[in-house]
Amino acid sequence: MESITLGKNGLAVPPLCIGTWAWGDKLFWNYGDGYGEEQLQAAFTAALDAGVTFFDTAEVYGLGLSEQFLGKFMKQTTQQVQIATKFGPLPWRWDGKSVSEALTASLQRLQVERIELYQVHWPFAFFLSQETLMNTLADEVARGRIGAVGVSNYSASQMQEAHKILAARGVPLAVNQVRYSLLTRQIETNGILPTARELGVTILAYSPLAQGLLTGKYTTAYKPTGARSIDPQFSQAGLNKIAPVLSLLRKIGEKYGCTPAQVALNWLIAQGNVIPIAGVKNAEQVKQNVGALGWKMTDDEFGELEKITRP
Numbered sequence: 099m100e101s102i103t104l105g106k107n108g109l110a111v112p113p114l115c116i117g118t119w120a121w122g123d124k125l126f127w128n129y130g131d132g133y134g135e136e137q138l139q140a141a142f143t144a145a146l147d148a149g150v151t152f153f154d155t156a157e158v159y160g161l162g163l164s165e166q167f168l169g170k171f172m173k174q175t176t177q178q179v180q181i182a183t184k185f186g187p188l189p190w191r192w193d194g195k196s197v198s199e200a201l202t203a204s205l206q207r208l209q210v211e212r213i214e215l216y217q218v219h220w221p222f223a224f225f226l227s228q229e230t231l232m233n234t235l236a237d238e239v240a241r242g243r244i245g246a247v248g249v250s251n252y253s254a255s256q257m258q259e260a261h262k263i264l265a266a267r268g269v270p271l272a273v274n275q276v277r278y279s280l281l282t283r284q285i286e287t288n289g290i291l292p293t294a295r296e297l298g299v300t301i302l303a304y305s306p307l308a309q310g311l312l313t314g315k316y317t318t319a320y321k322p323t324g325a326r327s328i329d330p331q332f333s334q335a336g337l338n339k340i341a342p343v344l345s346l347l348r349k350i351g352e353k354y355g356c357t358p359a360q361v362a363l364n365w366l367i368a369q370g371n372v373i374p375i376a377g378v379k380n381a382e383q384v385k386q387n388v389g390a391l392g393w394k395m396t397d398d399e400f401g402e403l404e405k406i407t408r409p
Contacts, residue, residue, distance in 0.1 A: 099149045099391065102373055105272030106298040108246050109214050111152040111180050113367050114391060115302060116145050116384065117377035118153055121167045122160020127379070129160065135167065137380040142171040144381035148388040151177060154275070154302065154375050156184035156219055157204050169209035181208060182215035182302070184250055184275075192225035194234035201238060217248035217275055221256045232260055236267035248273035248302070254289030261297050271299050278303035278372070280312060280343060280362050280407045287409060295371065303366050306374035311336075312362040314344045346406055350399050356389055363390035365403050 101110040120127035121138050145151070155164045165183060172179050185200050204213060216235065223231055238244040249260050252274050261271040274294055276285050278301060285291045285301070294301050307313055311331060347358035356364070366374045367390065376387040395403075 102300065102371070104215065104246055104248075104300050105270045108270065108272045108300075109180060111373070112150045112391075113373060114150050114363070114387060115152045115154050115182070115373050115375040116141075116150060116387075117304065117375040118155045118164045118168065119159050119377055120379050121155070122163025124160075129163075133379045138167055139171055140381040141378045141384050142168075143175075144384040145378075145388075146175060146177050146179070148384065150384070150388060152180045152182070152373075154182045154184075154304075156186070157200065157207075158184075158186055158219070162203075162207055165204055165207035169207055173209060180214045181210070182217060182248070182273075183208070183213055184217045184219040186219045187223035187226050187231060189224040194230050194237070197226070197231060197234040198238065201243060205243065212243055212245060214245040215248050215272060216244040216246070217250050217273065218252075218260075220251045221249070221253070228256075228259055229263055232263040233267065236264055236269045239269050246270075246272035248275065250275035250302075252276075252290075254293040257290065257293055257297070257299065261299070271297065273300045273302050275302035275304055275375070277305050278366065278374075279306045279308045280347075280365060280403060281308040281340060283407065283409050301369075301372045303372055303374045306363055306366050306376060307359050311340060312344070312347065312359055314348065314358040343403075343407055346402060350395060350403070353399075354393050354395070356393070357386065359386060360389040361395070361403075363387060364393065364395060365400065367391075368394065368400055 099112055102113050103110050122129050124130060153168055155168055157165065168181060183204050218231060235244060235247045239247060247264060247269055249257060252260060257274050264271050276290060278285050344358055347361045351357055351361045363374050363376060366372050378384050
């Protein structure tokens with residue numbers, strides 16, 4: 099499988115990442131209702147079988163359960179697995195020691211001695227300065243407990259600041275994890291995408307299927323459960339608005355034997371230096387997402403999608 103390098107001269111990973119926000123999360127994803135540990139284990143195995151060995155998690159996902167599941171599943175395989183997790187600069191974390199303690203806790207939950215990609219979950223750090231945060235992460239790279247440093251939800255200027263602090267320590271900023279899909283293209287116009295390309299920072303695209311809207315499976319009669327059920331995007335007006343996009347995704351998909359979701363993920367991969375994070379709950383969803391790999395749409399088809407979804 100083709101691989102993508104994170105940042106400049108960083109870790110080589112598959113062009114698709116498996117998202118594990120739903121692993122243990124009851125608030126948004128209703129963990130335990132229709133899926134549990136058995137389904138997550140099957141999803142993990144299906145991903146490895148398909149050659150997708152890159153997983154994204156965070157200390158807050160399932161209040162630590164997501165990391166624990168990954169740690170447990172990794173112990174049951176000899177395959178090389180690449181883990182990205184995220185640190186939350188919460189109000190009570192105000193010095194470098196608290197950052198290192200949070201890293202230690204993630205390492206313990208994951209049952210590893212090193213995390214390949216450690217990301218800052220959001221830019222507002224309360225009492226923790228970016229200088230302290232980034233320098234502590236650079237220290238941890240030197241100690242060997244982190245392979246690469248990334249950020250998440252950082253603006254263009256915040257990304258530049260983090261990049262500058264890390265560069266002074268000889269550590270590249272590897273990624274910025276942001277919301278990006280055919281229906282959410284703000285990073286193209288607010289400076290994030292061009293700045294990432296200028297700095298050599300890889301974009302990890304979360305919500306690449308717009309919370310499921312780009313799967314085409316939702317109707318006014320069939321709505322998602324949980325918090326998404328009250329999202330106006332899933333209303334009749336919201337679904338009507340994206341109907342032309344779904345129609346084009348189906349048209350392109352028919353040519354390649356692919357679903358609308360697979361075409362939407364392929365569009366992101368085709369950008370270059372963008373890796374979609376596709377969230378999964380079971381093996382079937384993994385197999386569906388993997389269908390986005392191994393083919394390429396024409397420039398005309400790419401252009402059609404570009405035009406119909408342009409903000």
